Amino acid sequence: MTAPELSCSSDPVSGSDADVVLLAARPGDDGPVLLAPDGYEWVAPLLSRLGAKGAADEFTRIPAQGAGPQVVAVVGLGDRSDAAGLRLAAGGAVRQLTGTDSLAVAVPVDDADAAEALLEGAALGAYAFSAYRAEPKEPVRRITLHATLDDARLERVRSVVGGVARTKDLVNTPPADLSPERFAELAVEAADAAGVASRVWDEAALEADGFDGILGVGRGSSRGPRLVRLEYAPSGASVHLALVGKGITFDSGGLSLKPGASMVGMKSDMAGAAAVLSAIVALAELAVPVRVTGWLCLAENMPSGTAIRPNDVLRIHGGTTVEVLNTDAEGRLVMADALAAASDEHPDAIVDVATLTGAQVVALGHRIAGLMGDDELVDRVRTAAGDVDEAVWPMPLPRDLKALLKSDVADLANTKLGMTVPGMLLAGVFLREFVGSKADSDERIPWAHLDIAGPAFNTGGGWGFTGSGGTGVAVRTLVRLGEQLSAG
Template sequence: MAVKVEATAPQSAKADVIVVLLPKQKKGARVPFGKLDQKTGGLLGSALAAGAFSGKAGEVRSLLPADGKPAKRVVLAGLGNPDDVNEEAIRRAAAIASRASGPPSRVAIAMQSVPGHAKRAAEAAVVGFRLGTYRWNRFKSDAKKAKPWRLSLLTDARKAAAARAGAKSGEAAAAGAMLARDLGNAPGNYLTPTAFAKEARQMCRASGLTCRVLSEKQMGDLGMGSLLSVSRGSAEPAKLIIMEHGKKAKRPTVCLVGKGLTFDTGGISLKPPTEMDKMRYDMCGSAAVVGAMQAVAALNLPLHVVGIVASAENMPGSKATKPGDIVTAMNGKTIEVLNTDAEGRLVLADALCYAQRYKPSLVIDLATLTGAVVVALGKHMAGMLGTDQKAMDALSSAGVATHERVWQLPLDDDYDKAMRGRSADLQNIGGRNAGTITAAQFLKHFTDDLAWVHLDIAGVAYDDPSRPYAKGAGASGFGVRLLVRFLQERAAR
């Protein structure tokens, strides 16, 4: 959905719905948007005077002008105290407004009273509104094909150029996040590794990215015994998906690596049946990589970015890897598989080894890797560990800006002892203590001397009840907007 930016007052907008984002109003203050208020017959002023709307955060009010002018509906959405308005406040207000805007139609968001930088404000408004309209109903038999939303931002002429840049960025990030949500929400019988590779190819073709998909034979020839050990019990073959942007860019390479378990039963170390259906979300790390790559292409960032997805299905078949089996990764390290349900680190091990072929300046991996990170951080932040402190600081800042927040945990050789194998170089579990850290210590063995950051998104990848633009079925799309903001800042250096 292309977003228009118009230097137009809201009362002159050609729209079915006019959304007005307003900071909290002081009692007795002059009614904002006086001409709009006049055109609605004083509805805005009446709502403020009666206390039906004050502009506090989370507040929304729909006004229905009697003659349908200047629009059929005017939606007031509160930003909160003016001094506290940030990108997240704008995203939340725009998302709440989207849900009060009725069916898909022409919507104009008045940005004139939104404080802060015009570019970031516009970006936040587009992201919030777009993600707020997201619905997952692909398999609903009575679902009708929805009409597209047509969105425009109304601003002052002097802010229009900055707002257009922000709207473009916001649309790319939102579209990438929505793609990640679609992929994450797809059930395992539809989104197999083969189907995932097809979806990635289609995205790359539409976005101008190059894409290669390695078969199990090709992975076997490369020595990827760790990744292939996970798919052995499944009738569905594993795939390694490689997407590439800006190969000719004379900039250092950044590799994004995603865990892509399209369904995870735990293998022979079978998971309990309660909520096993949610293991469709075990590929949300890779979904974020695909969504981020789409956004990178849409924004044509002047970077060389490679996205690598290690996709497999973990099933307890007759050929499945058994607890105690020893496998060999691409770099020659041997791994004793003590628990087949700690499979994410096994697919990531070979994907991280493969990333080294590009001699990247930085590797970032995303994975729904450990339950321990949910215990530590709940459903509000992802765990972050790595070897590049500058990159982690930048990711932390990007996380605050996008509200896809990360929290750094220690990576230290003292934790490495837990991952040393009895019969092999390594073992794939390290006991109950510090599970998120020991999992990262395991992965570090496959990064060589690369600058590397690991994001454990197990707690934030799905079922996010706290943000109005992430509510809805299942997958949250976490990581797409974080990566896009991080890469934008990196490209601007």
């Protein structure tokens, strides 16, 4: 896991031994307005002469004068100087400081929320996945924030950023090196280190306990599937949140084979499981008083003589049968097993996270996740995402769509063929069928579904604190949701 060393300092930045000091600027009527501590007034006129305007994403380097860091970097804020704007700007600047060992962040801020966002953004931007490069890219390794931030907030940034980095590492790892078994091993290692309990189902255990969805999807691979249950249960916790993550370590489409170009990037089809793992570990590290169980549905979807076929019927955990019409609609099959198992424990809420449908990308693009489910929980998740500036958008789950999942031989079909359908919504309607009831009640457990197919993997250029490849999306939202639920 690659995450920078973070610290705070109340000392003047002029005495810092960092390689670079980071300042900020915003547009003004007479040129850029510099946001910097005393001693850096000389930077403002240089910015104007260099043509800088303080616009968003603008980045300027200037040789320093006198003692302290030898390079001054100035990032533009544009019209956003709120916490979200500071987070994005700091991350965008740090992404461009590859090869810099140490950084001092000296942007004056008015409150602790802004200071935390500034440090978090800088730390999120200090990421590079270089395990497979002959000449590794070295991100900023040490970041010192020259502002007041209490120990609890500093630890929160460390845990959240570490979780995002873990998720990115898992998503970026080539699929040959991240089998379901290996993912499960890494999950148990991370859980053990954080004091989180874990249990792993191998093929024999999956069969014994009736997890035919996960077994069916994994049947075509020589590397067997796994189900991992994680539990963080602090004493005194009054709320139980269940998290379910899709973990298809590589998705070829199975016998419903994807075109070759569409397989590129399918190593990211386990991003939901990675996000669930990292969120639970972070909540445990921060001792948030909320009980969280996590279900990681791990399988590799491959074509072979043993793979499931269209028209095969799988019996999902709990007994519901599903006819497989398209083996490339596999994520919902593994998720169904875990949603049913999570429901057996009657948690207060269930949130699932999955790179589930290409239709999500068509509808919302690569930066906005689709959010579906029960209104009250959807509102809670949306609020949590808004607090950390992760973009989600609520989508409906029309009840009439269930009729499209009719099967001639089973309780449900896993998709609808032969007509244009709202794929993201239809997948959500399918998942809803496997969410169980509250204890001693026929009322369904509150449930929300996050489709992160587009936001989970950045195939374009970097922006803000997000580089290319795995993004770690949903980790920060899930941590914030756990914090909110623990506070009632």
